[in-house]
Amino acid sequence: MNNVSRLFRHDLRQATRSTIALVVLFGVVVIPSFFAWFNVLASWDPFGNTKDLKVAVANADEGYEGGLLPVRINIGDQVLSALRANADLDWVFTSPEQAVRGTESEEYYAALVLPPDFSRQMMTFLVPGATSARIDYYTNEKTNALSPKITGEAATDVSVQINETFTKTLNEVGLGVVASLADNLEDPETRAAITRLEANAAALASQLRAGADSAQALGLLVSASKPLVTGATSLATSSDSALRETAGAIGDGSTAARRLGTTLETATGSLAAAFSTSADSYRALGTQVDQLFTSLGSQSQATVATLNTLAGQVDAQIAAYQGLRDELQAQADTATDPALRDALELVVSRIDGALARQELLRDRIQEAATRLTQGEVDSQATRDEVIAVVDEARSAVEGVESSYSQSLRPQLEQLAGTLASVNGGFVAIGDDLSGAVAALSEGSGSLTGVLTAAEGTLSTISEDLEAAAARFDGVASALRDASESGDLSALTTIIGPDAQTFAGELTTPVALRTIPVFEVDTFGAQMAPFYSVLGLWVGALLLSVLIRVDVVRDRLPFGAGLTLPQEYFGRYGIFAVLALLQSSLLYVGLIGFVGVRPVYPALLILAGWVMSLVFSLITYTLVLSFGEAGKALAVFLLVVQISAGGGAYPLSVLPQWFQNISPFLPVTHATSAVRAAIAGIYEGDFWISLGCLVLFVVPALLLGLVLRVPLIGFNDDLAKALESTRLM
Known part of the structure; x- marks a missing residue:
């Protein structure tokens, strides 16, 4: 232990004796922090700057005028009006030809083109055989990997917004016309319009009530099917033992058949030898x-x-x-x-x-x-x-x-x-029977759950349709009374004083409320685990590249008394000190300079200390044991861990090979620990990840203290061969 501390103190004196050495070591300590800080700042709020993405919008819509409501409607113009007030993207309004050509030349990231029959398709969507209205969306996937995803999300939002605007506009126009009929009831055209509205409202109520009856009947059918599924479950359970006994008997039969076949083969050879x-x-x-x-x-x-x-x-x-x-x-x-x-x-x-x-x-x-x-x-x-x-x-x-x-x-x-x-x-029969038993046992429970959920959903749908039908029955009745008596007060009561508000309620009856779990305030803070862990691995790699990992005993006054373990731990001391400085500066800067607000700041710094020590020990041991080849191995681990560590993309969306190796990479557990410290701990996941990370010390020590000994001669020969080339 005395030699280890002497070697550590000697390395510290040598490192602080030269100004150039201090400058180099300062750069090594700072580089991981710059790497993490700048990447986190660059990704702090990328989706908040989408207003700088140019997206062309072209409207060729010719409008539509129907027979029921003699009002000309141009949905395309309304879309353009809505987009002019939308600041999510940099919308550029142009002609269809220029929109497509600009997307091809990368002047625009994407283009939305509304066809000439857009309003007609929107207004005739209930006609039998009608097709959904379309918007042509052009995207240039050559420009950037993320821009098509962002503009595609924006195009989807535009589509949803158009649907809501259309529904609201349609309701406003229809209900506004109905409300205005009170002032023009004596007009023959007005009465004819009321009659048509009454017929349409009654027909719609009838269709809604028929849909409610169908949903209710289907719910009863689903409910009646549940005993059948329960019976099938019992049958599967009772068949399980019989099928397994059959599979066992078949297995015994196969063993006997195999034994008899072996006996016949042995007997034929034995008889031939005996006769000869x-x-x-x-x-x-x-x-x-x-x-x-x-x-x-x-x-x-x-x-x-x-x-x-x-x-x-x-x-x-x-x-x-x-x-x-x-x-x-x-x-x-x-x-x-x-x-x-x-x-x-x-x-x-x-x-x-x-x-x-x-x-x-x-x-x-x-x-x-x-x-x-x-x-x-x-x-x-x-x-x-x-x-x-x-x-x-x-x-x-x-x-x-x-x-x-x-x-x-x-x-x-x-x-x-x-x-x-x-x-x-x-x-084969035994395998098939075993599979059949498993399929019957598993499928029955799942089907019962599905039927229960379907029964509840159908009941809710039936009630909603019945309520809507009653509402339109009231509208039809009010229209009929108004047509006969000339009084639209009942209809006005149903619609309310504000037709626009009533139309908005019909357009969006359901609102989505987002409740974050383990909330992280910015996208940059969400990316901080990935960039900070990756920066510490880069820092550990730089330490092993710039600082000598081997000990030259001839240059030490006490070198003759050093053993290999003393050299290993004594020289690692300077690596450990610099690694701790790297992690401390990085995570303190993330909190104080970048603005990441972790739930547990102290645990975040603790996780940085642990991972910096583990990463530096791994890279130090690889370079010490394999020389130049060890540096290549450390770089290879860096490349693999960028994708398989799960920092940027969820592991579930990665190829299966990456999912399989991810638990065996130190960056995976380091990233999980940092996420827990920033967003919150669930059932001790921070300490579990930190414990898994510490386990990587065991193979590193085994390699550095035991397996490295037979490789010393090989590394010396490799170093001499590289030096002889006068290139490396």
């Missing part, structure tokens, strides 16, 4: 008999003993063939495949012939031994007789082998292959 060995043994037996009778004169007693032994061996082989014959006969009796049964019976018949020849051979050998004992033997005749029987036995065994190889063995091999296929089928 048996034939070879009879060839050897003939040679041995010939040698026995050749030496008969000098070893008669030994010859008798040998003949008796040979007779016993033949008798043992007879017993083996008899057992095989009985087993094959039993298989032939139970075989269902005709070809397999015929092959088995053919081999059995050949074995019967071989048994007869072997029994005759045993008797001849025993008879020769008896004659030799009694001294009544003609050696030449007996030898020829025994050898002939041996040849017959050998031929019979070879016949059995031939029948087996040509007939039975192919059938057994085919059966083994069939069983293997059956085994595969069993496995």
Whole structure:
């Protein structure tokens, strides 16, 4: 520990002794802060400056005049009037040709063109077969990656605004005309207009009530379907165990089929080897008999003993063939495949012939031994007789082998292959049944929830439609009474004193209220975790590039007594001090200079300290262990973490490969900790992220203290090779 502190103090003295060194170190400390501050300031409120984006608007709308209301309406002119009062974008009003040409030349970021029949399409949207009105939106995606998204959002807002303006205008015109009828009721044209309005209001009320009835009937149907789903759920639950038992049985069957297939394969090889060995043994037996009778004169007693032994061996082989014959006969009796049964019976018949020849051979050998004992033997005749029987036995065994190889063995091999296929089928069926059980169990619960939600929604829709129908019934009734009596007071009561206000209520009956959770006041503050964490990694990388990571012992008065761990921790001390200065300046500046307002300022600075120490330890260890290659590895990690760290884009929208590696990157957990400190902590997510970040110290220490030792020689050779090029 003493050597570690001595080396650390030596590095501090060396760093502060030179003015140039102090300037360089000051730049290394400041650069991460400048990186983070300027990027956060640049993205502080980009969507608040969209008024500088030029978007062309061209109106070719020719207007429309209907038969019910003799009022000429030009929706395009109203859109232009509304956009002139809109400061979200820099709207430029021009001709359709100039709008398209300006978008192509990048004079405009986008263009909106209203076609000549725009008002007609808007006003005839209820006519059967009518299509929705369209706005042609031109965008130049070559200009900038974000500008098409911003202008596209603005175009969508324009579309929504047009719909609201159209609905409100239509309501204002219609209700205004109805309200003005009170002053002109004696006019025949006015009465005709009232009659048409009454008919339209009554028809609309009827259609709304029919829609309410349909919604109510559909709700009853959905409600009646819930018991069916519940029954299906019970059926799926009760079927689960049965299907699993079936899958288990199939699994057992597949195991048995596999075992039988393996047994058949082993049996075919074993039988072939046994038949071949048996034939070879009879060839050897003939040679041995010939040698026995050749030496008969000098070893008669030994010859008798040998003949008796040979007779016993033949008798043992007879017993083996008899057992095989009985087993094959039993298989032939139970075989269902005709070809397999015929092959088995053919081999059995050949074995019967071989048994007869072997029994005759045993008797001849025993008879020769008896004659030799009694001294009544003609050696030449007996030898020829025994050898002939041996040849017959050998031929019979070879016949059995031939029948087996040509007939039975192919059938057994085919059966083994069939069983293997059956085994595969069993496995596939088992998988299908298991999947069916899972699908039934999961789907039933989801469908029940969907039906419950649908039932509530349909009930609400039915009530709303019924209320709207009653409202239009009142309008139709008031119009009818007014037409008959000449008094529009009832209609005026329904509409109210202000037709414009009533029209606005009909246009936007629902208002969206946004309730932020873990609110962050600016877009720049939301981007601060990404840029600050990335800046600290860049700062740690600069430290490892500018400051020597290795220790030259010859230049130290106490260098001879240093060990590798002491060098590792002693030299890292200067890196740790500079890394802490980087993070402190960065996050204090974010709060005091940039204007980020975190919920927990102290925890934000703490997170900066921890991540700066972890990042600097990782880059220091990589460069110390791998030399120049370590610098490349640190840069590679920087490139990967820019995307996979989840700082700029949500991980859910990134490719699956980035989502898989993200938990194993230190920047991911550092970014989560900074977000929690800025926006708020949920169930200790700040401390969990900080703990996960600290875990990256373990592999760094393992590499720097243990795995680095075998690489020292390699790094020295690599450094010499790079120096020899006189380029690096």
